[in-house]
Amino acid sequence: MARVAFIGLGNMGGGMAANQAKAARDVVCYDLQAAAVEKAVAAGCSAASSVAEAVTGAEAVITMLPAGPHVRQVYAEQVFPHAAKGALLIDCSTIDVDSARAVAAEARAKGFSFADAPVSGGTAAADGGTLAFMVGCDEADFAAVEAILQPMSRATIRAGDHGTGQAAKICNNMVLGATMIAVCEAFALAEKLGLEPDRFFEIASKSSGQCWSLTSYCPWPGQVPAAPSNRNYEGGFATAMMLKDLKLAQDAAAKAGAAAPLGAQAEGLYALFERLGGGSKDFSAILEMFRGRAP
Numbered sequence: 349m350a351r352v353a354f355i356g357l358g359n360m361g362g363g364m365a366a367n368q369a370k371a372a373r374d375v376v377c378y379d380l381q382a383a384a385v386e387k388a389v390a391a392g393c394s395a396a397s398s399v400a401e402a403v404t405g406a407e408a409v410i411t412m413l414p415a416g417p418h419v420r421q422v423y424a425e426q427v428f429p430h431a432a433k434g435a436l437l438i439d440c441s442t443i444d445v446d447s448a449r450a451v452a453a454e455a456r457a458k459g460f461s462f463a464d465a466p467v468s469g470g471t472a473a474a475d476g477g478t479l480a481f482m483v484g485c486d487e488a489d490f491a492a493v494e495a496i497l498q499p500m501s502r503a504t505i506r507a508g509d510h511g512t513g514q515a516a517k518i519c520n521n522m523v524l525g526a527t528m529i530a531v532c533e534a535f536a537l538a539e540k541l542g543l544e545p546d547r548f549f550e551i552a553s554k555s556s557g558q559c560w561s562l563t564s565y566c567p568w569p570g571q572v573p574a575a576p577s578n579r580n581y582e583g584g585f586a587t588a589m590m591l592k593d594l595k596l597a598q599d600a601a602a603k604a605g606a607a608a609p610l611g612a613q614a615e616g617l618y619a620l621f622e623r624l625g626g627g628s629k630d631f632s633a634i635l636e637m638f639r640g641r642a643p
């Protein structure tokens with residue numbers, strides 16, 4: 349039975365670790381929060397008392413942590429000194445490209461295989477084992493990475509070398525953030541012009557305004573049953589998370605000398621919505637701001 353260490357059992361990591369256990373893998377897990385570890389144990393994982401203990405003897409290590417500084421610290425202080433020689437290290441967190449490349453370089457220098465493998469899909473996909481993984485790794489390592497990710501995945505795509513998984517993630521979410529704002533602005537304008545929102549939905553979803561933000565995740569309630577707009581924008585993908593990804597995209601654009609003015613506008617608008625109190629709401633709740641309503 350393959351032994352897998354799983355570090356970071358939060359909203360996403362909890363379900364992902366459970367799916368590793370369901371696939372009959374020997375999953376040894378750790379999180380700073382005892383309650384998260386208990387939940388993972390109930391789902392079939394075994395508990396370690398530290399990252400160091402979890403990674404000792406594991407063939408693969410999966411991390412799902414909040415941001416770049418957490419990933420750099422956990423790998424430098426706990427994973428590299430204690431992981432088995434030749435272990436496959438996979439970071440699924442969404443972090444900055446520079447941190448991903450720095451951790452990858454250190455991993456390679458110490459004789460480990462490393463992949464940055466951020467995900468698309470929220471907590472429902474994490475629980476259901478239907479995440480999409482965007483992978484930056486050496487070509488020779490991809491088959492092994494894909495095999496480890498398989499119980500958590502509906503699609504695993506190699507983006508290129510180290511760091512390109514994170515690049516794919518922030519570019520994708522920049523499109524998502526900007527298109528959601530465009531759809532919300534359009535609904536708010538349609539309302540002001542006396543156009544029924546459900547008529548606008550029906551027309552735009554069959555016209556050139558059609559996009560994922562409209563037809564799979566509609567911000568106006570009542571159009572797409574699974575969308576968070578039907579649950580008072582609870583759950584889903586928090587505005588604060590979207591803001592984090594848009595900031596990562598802007599930082600990366602500034603460093604690369606790329607122009608991303610729409611991404612910058614989207615970042616500013618989500619920052620404003622967060623200041624108005626919408627940080628914990630699903631990012632599609634920004635519709636309320638365009639309608640002149642409190643989140």
Ligand code: NAD
Nearest residue numbers: 356357358359360361379380381412413414441442470471
């Ligand atoms: P979360 O805050 O719920 O979980 C992170 C977990 O990491 C927490 O349980 C925390 O205790 C643990 N942790 C932090 N430092 C640690 C350490 N040193 N050792 C062990 N555990 C530690 O966050 P999340 O929603 O699960 O997101 C995780 C990552 O996935 C983030 O990078 C996020 O951007 C990305 N992501 C989230 C979503 C989503 O919908 N929530 C979707 C796609 C990607």
